[in-house]
Amino acid sequence: MTLRLRIAVGMGLVAVVLAVMGVRAMRTTESALMGQVDATLTRSIPRLRLDGPAASPGPSPLWVAAVNEGKLRVVAEPDLTEGDPGTPDIDVATALAALDQPPFTVDAIGSPGRYRVQVRSVGPRDRPVVLGAPLEGVDATVRKVRNHEILRMLVFLGTLGLVAYWVDRLGLRPIRQMTTTAQAIAEGDRTQRVPSTRAGTEAAELGDALNHMLTRLAADDAARTASEARLRQFVADASHELRTPLTTIAGYAELHRMGGLEDPGQLDDAMRRTEQETARMTQLVDEMLDLARLDQGRPLTATPTDLAQVLRDSAIDAAAVEPGRPIDVDCPETMTVPADEARIRQVIANLVGNVRVHTSPDTALHLRLRSEDGWAILEVIDHGPGMDHETAARAFERFYRADSARTRATGGSGLGLSIVAAVVSAHRGHVRIVPTPGGGTTVQIALPLDPGPGGPASSPDSRQDG
Structure with missing residues (x-):
């Protein structure tokens, strides 16, 4: 019910x-x-007085009748100020049958009313008398x-x-x-959604709670759908990236089996290419494993890390790889944050490696470090060709490349910036890409100087992502 x-x-x-x-x-x-x-x-x-002309003198509230010679003789009638009460609807037989019985009710004649009637024996001769009250x-x-x-x-x-x-x-x-x-x-x-009702009622609170739940479920459903799409794309991209080196290695192995590498020079070149593709495949697998570990939320090994020293070491490493590239470091003497030093070095190495891959050897590289409102701001700046808005917006997507080619001689796996974003996010930080004034690309990383339970209240720039 x-x-x-x-x-x-x-x-x-x-x-x-x-x-x-x-x-x-x-x-x-x-x-x-x-x-x-x-x-x-x-x-x-x-x-009651029933004898003589003065019987029951004066106005009476009752109707009185005596039984005399088989007839009812009216002795008195009720004198009421309003309306005519009529007379009781009673005959001699009824009166005699009700003699000395309890009062009873009868209808009135000449009026819609009723009477309460009682019949008693009165006087020395026990004469039956009918009394009626309207x-x-x-x-x-x-x-x-x-x-x-x-x-x-x-x-x-x-x-x-x-x-x-x-x-x-x-x-x-x-x-x-x-x-x-x-x-x-x-x-x-x-x-x-549940239609809104009058605020302040339990039904309104329940409706708001249900709408909030439905909104969250819809958001979770959309996020799950997007995650599944990214996973499918990730698997497809990873398969494609792995297929190329595997195809190359299998091709050289087949060529060697068929005797097509009898010349020592050709064999050396085939071994060199096989080693390159193997290294490329190993790098890709290692980077995918890194991303998988970061996605699982495994805790980082946070220790007091001097970002200034890490930045100077990265500049020295970059200069060793490309002695001809102008490299400039602008940082304080020291700036310590709680961080996983190996991961931070990996982030800077990936960013510097991107500059090396995507710019000419004579393009200047600037490394900057400063503090701002509880954040350590680290910038890797180049003056190369830069990125358009769409490329910058999607640069941290896995396997994303600005050009349409799936492989290129100078290209990496397409996971470098994804690892950067994942590592920075694991440190409760933010990363974004902005144009360099005068041309080029600036990657800006914000790390909390004191993460605490939830990190600083807000980042120094609300536009940061990652």
Whole structure:
């Protein structure tokens, strides 16, 4: 049984109870008034005088008749100020049958009213006398009580109906709307939401909570779909990247098996290319393993790390690889942050390696380090060709390359910047790519000087990603 039906049944039961109480009140009132009338009849019997013209002189509230020679002789009639009470509808036979019996009620003749009648033997000759009291007052009082009870019942039921209406509007109707919404969502319409109701009610709080839950579920569903798409793309890209070196190695092995590498020079060149492709494949697998570990959220080995020293060491390493490239380091004497030093060195090495791959050997490389509002800001700046907006926005995606070619002689695996973003994020930091003034690319990394439980309140630049 629904709550709405239970409320309706409850209201019906209340109406029945009120009706029973009203009927009982009317009957109790009528019984009490009848008792008073009966007492009046009983008290009036000893005062009756039926002989002579002065019988029962003066106005009387009673109707009195004597049984004489088989007929009823009216001795007195009620003198009322309002209306005609009529006469009791009683005959001699009825009167004689009711002699010395308890009072009883009869209808009135000539009036819609009633009479309370009692028959007694009066006088020395025990003459039967009929006394009748009009019940207009009793009936009027009972009608008032009845009207009062009906009015009270209507007011009570009306108030109860209003309460039920508001309960339905504020409580049950929103629940039905939630049920309809849930059914629509179960059928596949994930865009449905619970309509807003009056604020401050439990139904409104429940609706808001459900909408918040649905929004979160929709966001999680979208994130899961996007994650699955990225995973499929990652597997496809990884398969493609691994296929190229494997194909090269298999080709040289097949060529050697068929005797096509008899010349020592050709064999040496084949071995060199095989080693290169093997190293490339090993690098790709290592980088994918790095990303997998970072995605799993494995804890980093955080120790006090001097970023200034790491930056200077990276500049020395870059100069050793490319002695002809201008390299400039601008950093304080020391700046220590809690970080995984090996991972931070890997980040800077990846960024410097990108500069080496994508710019000419004479392009200047600038390494900058400063502190700002609780953050250590590290910048790797070059003055090469730079990136367009779309490339910069997607640079941290896995296996993303700005050109359409899937392989290139100078290209890496396409995971370097993805590893940078993952490592920085694991340190509760942020990374972004901005254009270098005058041309080129600047990769800016922000690491918290004191991560604490949740890191600094906000990054120095709300546009940072990663």
